[in-house]
Amino acid sequence: MNGRPLIVENARIVDPASGFDAVGALRVEGGRIAGVSRGPTGAPEGAIRVDAKGLVLAPGLVDLRVFTGEPGREYRETLQSAGEAAAAGGVTSFLAMPDTQPVIDDGALIDYLSRRAQATCKVRVLPAAAITKGLSGEEITEFGLLREAGAVAFTDGRHSIQSSAVLRAAFSYAANFDMPVLHHVRDNALAGDGVMNEGLFATVLGLKGIPREAETIPLARDLELAALTGVRYHAAQVSTARSVELISAAKVRNEAVSCAVSINNLSLNENDVGAYRTFFKLNPPLRTEDDRRALIEGLKSGAIDTIHSDHDPQDTEVKRQPFAEASDGAIGLETMLAAALRLHHSGDVELMVLLRAMTSRPAEILGIEAGALKVGAPADFILIDIDYPWQVKEADFHSRSRNTAFEGARLAGKVAATYVAGARVFELQGATA
Amino acid sequence: MAPASPAEANPADHGLGIKIPFQHKHLLGISQLNQYEILELLNRSEAMIPISRQPRKSLPTLSGKTQINLFFEPSTRTQASFEIAGKRLGAQVMNMSVRTSSVTKGETLIDTAATLNAMQPDVIIVRHSAAGAVELLSQKVGCSVINAGDGAHEHPTQALLDALTIRQHKQRLAGLTVAICGDIANSRVARSNLLLLGAMQVRTRVIAPRTLLPKGIESLATEVFTDMRAGLEGADVVMMLRLQHERANGRLIPSVREYYRFFGLDAEKLALAKPDAIVMHPGPMNRGVEIDPAIADGARSVITDQVEMGVAVRMAVLDALLADPSQVQA
Numbered sequence: 236m237n238g239r240p241l242i243v244e245n246a247r248i249v250d251p252a253s254g255f256d257a258v259g260a261l262r263v264e265g266g267r268i269a270g271v272s273r274g275p276t277g278a279p280e281g282a283i284r285v286d287a288k289g290l291v292l293a294p295g296l297v298d299l300r301v302f303t304g305e306p307g308r309e310y311r312e313t314l315q316s317a318g319e320a321a322a323a324g325g326v327t328s329f330l331a332m333p334d335t336q337p338v339i340d341d342g343a344l345i346d347y348l349s350r351r352a353q354a355t356c357k358v359r360v361l362p363a364a365a366i367t368k369g370l371s372g373e374e375i376t377e378f379g380l381l382r383e384a385g386a387v388a389f390t391d392g393r394h395s396i397q398s399s400a401v402l403r404a405a406f407s408y409a410a411n412f413d414m415p416v417l418h419h420v421r422d423n424a425l426a427g428d429g430v431m432n433e434g435l436f437a438t439v440l441g442l443k444g445i446p447r448e449a450e451t452i453p454l455a456r457d458l459e460l461a462a463l464t465g466v467r468y469h470a471a472q473v474s475t476a477r478s479v480e481l482i483s484a485a486k487v488r489n490e491a492v493s494c495a496v497s498i499n500n501l502s503l504n505e506n507d508v509g510a511y512r513t514f515f516k517l518n519p520p521l522r523t524e525d526d527r528r529a530l531i532e533g534l535k536s537g538a539i540d541t542i543h544s545d546h547d548p549q550d551t552e553v554k555r556q557p558f559a560e561a562s563d564g565a566i567g568l569e570t571m572l573a574a575a576l577r578l579h580h581s582g583d584v585e586l587m588v589l590l591r592a593m594t595s596r597p598a599e600i601l602g603i604e605a606g607a608l609k610v611g612a613p614a615d616f617i618l619i620d621i622d623y624p625w626q627v628k629e630a631d632f633h634s635r636s637r638n639t640a641f642e643g644a645r646l647a648g649k650v651a652a653t654y655v656a657g658a659r660v661f662e663l664q665g666a667t668a
Numbered sequence: 669m670a671p672a673s674p675a676e677a678n679p680a681d682h683g684l685g686i687k688i689p690f691q692h693k694h695l696l697g698i699s700q701l702n703q704y705e706i707l708e709l710l711n712r713s714e715a716m717i718p719i720s721r722q723p724r725k726s727l728p729t730l731s732g733k734t735q736i737n738l739f740f741e742p743s744t745r746t747q748a749s750f751e752i753a754g755k756r757l758g759a760q761v762m763n764m765s766v767r768t769s770s771v772t773k774g775e776t777l778i779d780t781a782a783t784l785n786a787m788q789p790d791v792i793i794v795r796h797s798a799a800g801a802v803e804l805l806s807q808k809v810g811c812s813v814i815n816a817g818d819g820a821h822e823h824p825t826q827a828l829l830d831a832l833t834i835r836q837h838k839q840r841l842a843g844l845t846v847a848i849c850g851d852i853a854n855s856r857v858a859r860s861n862l863l864l865l866g867a868m869q870v871r872t873r874v875i876a877p878r879t880l881l882p883k884g885i886e887s888l889a890t891e892v893f894t895d896m897r898a899g900l901e902g903a904d905v906v907m908m909l910r911l912q913h914e915r916a917n918g919r920l921i922p923s924v925r926e927y928y929r930f931f932g933l934d935a936e937k938l939a940l941a942k943p944d945a946i947v948m949h950p951g952p953m954n955r956g957v958e959i960d961p962a963i964a965d966g967a968r969s970v971i972t973d974q975v976e977m978g979v980a981v982r983m984a985v986l987d988a989l990l991a992d993p994s995q996v997q998a
Contacts, residue, residue: 368918374919375919375922379929379930380929400919404919464878
């Protein structure tokens, strides 16, 4: 990796895992964190010294929902380009969704993914294995063998298992191997042909709506089954106020459940669909402003544990369609942090809370060593200029795809540098440090 | 003059020359027996073993009795075992398997029982796929009924022969650690064994993936394990249950190879049990699914002994239920 020790000085070090928030220095040795200290500190001999000039230093972000096109649809995103996008966005570890071609539902494919990531991706890729074979929602995969091959979690990605019997068996079996299950909640029958939030706006646009119940009913069912089976359950993403209520209530009796929200649902609402803009066609859909506010409150109260990008690269062929026919999904690795910082700048959510939801909490849910500036932990960290003003421009993206829900947005906050295992993998041109 | 009884031939008669009369009309399950009755049946079974080993394999205590084997579920070994047991005791044995009977024409369980009952059998041995079916039938006939397996409920003669096999090899039951591994949720063999071994002060362990463990199993076994390696540590007896291929279809178990890797008995896992641990299986085995073929045929396996004990147990049960009480010597 690297021989010389590294010391990053004069940084506002924010570490949600420990609650540390002070100006100080971070020492790195052998790719691992050697120490975090307040105030100025002496540097070991021969160390590389980096002056952070007051920028925020945080653990590298851990993103629990990232889709790539590798294998099968590399034109949308490869592991390499996802790595570039991640590094630019401050994400040093991401959970790769198994919705590829072929689906990652066999140990050999986990092995393939790990090797490809090792060879081509500059950030850490955590393989997720499918819950059901082929993501068909019917037969469970070989959880034991997949775990041995390196899978860190089970998820069916965009797909939602409709059968309660299959879900129960999946949860039970995952609990057998103490593996977390991340499940996208959607009642396909209730969602029907819906393409956006069911409500006045959809009616006015003449588009079919997806009722909130298409999320809350399967979520309630999942939470009951989670309590029954004792599985480590993580609701993949919620979009409604009622969902926040359900998860809060479930947590009272079951500590093993957790919940995620997409940066999109935290930042945007259904009005952003505007004039049939397909980059805002998402699953779950953007809901009302009231829902969005409830999600923010849920984040503050701890009902919602993690924020992810839901990075879903789609090409123009499937996006540049009439709204009802377009595919769901928006990219997000490069804009997640800045969009989250909006909540900090507006005073809605404390910086520590925001960062926790993107670092230590996701790492805890997976049970991996990441997302924390702990002595001995891998030296994955980022320097953030939280006031840096910029405008989202298509041409600046590192991702191969351009379907962003923040096109043209003016944001404040950008990653100035990203380090993985103590080595710098991204540096913002013209930024400090 | 009564014919020589096992009580005379074998000291397992409590040294009194008296067999304790069996108080039940039927043998429907282990749950109806207390530990003394279980012990009595095991002792009587042990006394039957030499009968099947001598040149004239005959002890005609049931001469003149009629035994009907009524099997609604297919079975080669259990049915054959009951047939041989009955014949060695001198009974007239008739086999009825459902395929060839009028049940396929839609005749109900009760009608079949009533029809057979009218022919005055002395004992009907019944296997049925529905739990409780054998008990229902026992209420509708006048003769004794032996349960050869009712759904996932009980298989009492299997538990008795398993216990006898263990006792033959380990000289005792109390204080042993017996691990039962496999599809516990659907196994009548597991249930009957847990009841019997539990009554005889055995430390029972069930080992299975969560999807094959029934609710409440913690109340039926001493310990429950979902990790086979942990569950086999220090076990005296390893009892493997058959995993039906239909179970490994992805609904509860993803694949045979995954099952074998984590819950199959291979040399690596067996090494965690005691060095003198014995390996059992009620049969039929799915080699390479729940058990390594080399282990099934290996030195630690007592699977063929189980079959031999099965005949002895079934002879003892038939004798206990049907033999003329005047044969009990004072």
